[in-house]
Amino acid sequence: MDRNRTGWGDGLFDALVALALLAIGLVGTGPAGANEGISTGRATYPLVVVAALALAVRRRWPLATLAVVTAASTAYLVLGYPYGPILLSFFVAVYTVAAYLPPRTAAVAGGAALVALLAHVVVGVRSPGLVGAMPVAAWVVVPFAVGTTVRLGRESAARGRVDEARRLADAERLRVAREVHDVVGHGLAAIHMQAEIALHLLAKKPEQAEAALTAISRTSKEALDELRVTLTVVRRDEAADERSPAPGLAQLPQLRERLAGAGVPVTVEVDGESRQLPVAVDLAAYRVVQESLTNVLRHAGPATATVRLRYAPGEFAVEVTDTGRGPLRGAGPVTGYGLAGMRERVTALGGSFTAGPAPGGGFRVYATLPAEETA
Numbered sequence: 001m002d003r004n005r006t007g008w009g010d011g012l013f014d015a016l017v018a019l020a021l022l023a024i025g026l027v028g029t030g031p032a033g034a035n036e037g038i039s040t041g042r043a044t045y046p047l048v049v050v051a052a053l054a055l056a057v058r059r060r061w062p063l064a065t066l067a068v069v070t071a072a073s074t075a076y077l078v079l080g081y082p083y084g085p086i087l088l089s090f091f092v093a094v095y096t097v098a099a100y101l102p103p104r105t106a107a108v109a110g111g112a113a114l115v116a117l118l119a120h121v122v123v124g125v126r127s128p129g130l131v132g133a134m135p136v137a138a139w140v141v142v143p144f145a146v147g148t149t150v151r152l153g154r155e156s157a158a159r160g161r162v163d164e165a166r167r168l169a170d171a172e173r174l175r176v177a178r179e180v181h182d183v184v185g186h187g188l189a190a191i192h193m194q195a196e197i198a199l200h201l202l203a204k205k206p207e208q209a210e211a212a213l214t215a216i217s218r219t220s221k222e223a224l225d226e227l228r229v230t231l232t233v234v235r236r237d238e239a240a241d242e243r244s245p246a247p248g249l250a251q252l253p254q255l256r257e258r259l260a261g262a263g264v265p266v267t268v269e270v271d272g273e274s275r276q277l278p279v280a281v282d283l284a285a286y287r288v289v290q291e292s293l294t295n296v297l298r299h300a301g302p303a304t305a306t307v308r309l310r311y312a313p314g315e316f317a318v319e320v321t322d323t324g325r326g327p328l329r330g331a332g333p334v335t336g337y338g339l340a341g342m343r344e345r346v347t348a349l350g351g352s353f354t355a356g357p358a359p360g361g362g363f364r365v366y367a368t369l370p371a372e373e374t375a
Contacts, residue, residue: 015056017092022052025085032084040081047076051089058096063109069093070113077120090117091143098147099154106144114140174344191216215261248282249309252289256307259293265304266293272311281369284345285309285318288353291338292320292365300324300363316371322362342367 025048033040051072058065073090077083094113098106117136198213256266277285289307296305303324310317339355342365346353351369358364 010059011056014058017058018053018056021055021085021089021092022049024088025049025052028085029082033082036082038080038082041079043079044076044081047072047081048084048086048089051076051086055089055092055096058093059100062093062096062100063105066093066097066109066113070116074116074119077117087139090139094140095143095147095150098144099150100147103148106147110140110144191220215258247290248279248286249277249289250282251286252307255286255290255293259297259305262297263302264293264297264300267304267306269306269308270311271308274309275311277316277371280349281316281371284349284351284369285316285367287345288318288342288365288367289320291342295338295363296320296322296324303362311371314370314372315368317366317368319367320365321358324362339365 026045029044029048030040033044051069054065054068054072069089070093073086076086090113094110097109101109114137117140121136195216198216252268256268259266293305293307296303300322301324303322305320305322308317308319308321310319342355343353346367346369349369351367353365353367355365356363
């Protein structure tokens with residue numbers, strides 16, 4: 001629908017251009033001849049009319065338009081008629097070819113038009129001689145250069161739009177991948193640990209194994225619910241399930257309970273007066289805590305963890321430390337997809353992020369986020 005409207009609009013504009021040049025040609029050709037001391041003949045105005053009206057289809061058939069306009073303009077000049085408004089039609093036809101056709105095709109067509117137009121220099125009734133070749137060439141070179149510049153600008157803008165769309169798509173995919181990694185990674189790590197506990201206790205203490213299996217069921221359901229909420233980001237046609245709360249620090253008690261069931265006791269400390277955080281900050285803070293505790297579950301061995309939340313004017317900070325074995329000394333900087341994802345989340349919101357061995361042993365993750373107080 002949009003494409004048809006655009007084509008109709010282009011055709012109307014071209015028709016108006018053709019009528020305007022027709023009017024200019026009919027009105028201005030006589031005065032141009034009088035100014036040069038040259039009278040017009042019977043073929044003058046029919047050629048002016050043909051050259052102007054051909055422009056009505058210039059963008060639909062640019063090569064055919066240029067051929068017709070060039071033939072009319074060449075005949076006009078060979079018959080010795082004065083330089084006049086007909087050359088404006090020729091100018092527009094050359095510009096159109098340069099602006100809307102591939103460079104090679106446009107160059108060949110422009111060269112052929114130049115050769116044809118130069119015919120009157122050699123065989124014209126009123127030949128200007130070789131001195132007239134330069135002004136005639138300008139009527140090809142100038143519109144060709146203008147058309148080429150317009151085409152390059154249009155192509156550059158189109159590439160820019162494509163690149164921007166690709167960048168936004170990549171950013172969206174990265175964001176969704178990060179969300180899925182955080183949700184699935186944490187859930188599977190907790191389920192794995194609880195399954196190990198269940199297998200270890202199944203033969204000796206089946207009643208405790210049952211508790212671990214119950215924790216697995218609960219953890220998997222919570223992870224699936226959170227994953228469903230996350231995936232609504234890419235499923236535009238379905239509304240988010242309003243029964244499932246958006247991930248945030250309000251879910252920290254459930255996260256703490258899940259880690260405790262997997263064998264990692266978590267202590268939560270709050271510094272400052274708790275307040276409602278912006279949605280993006282709340283989600284980023286929760287993901288930092290979630291991914292940090294998942295890493296404790298995966299890599300720290302037998303350990304406890306402490307989550308510290310600090311509310312300050314215009315800022316919110318979260319710190320996660322553990323008493324695990326931490327990274328090996330001399331192993332170089334700690335890297336990983338989870339840490340990179342946390343850093344990207346925090347820095348994208350204008351915050352800061354650090355992660356590394358804690359001074360007293362174990363590992364420490366610390367992030368600050370801008371969080372203006374809301375009224």
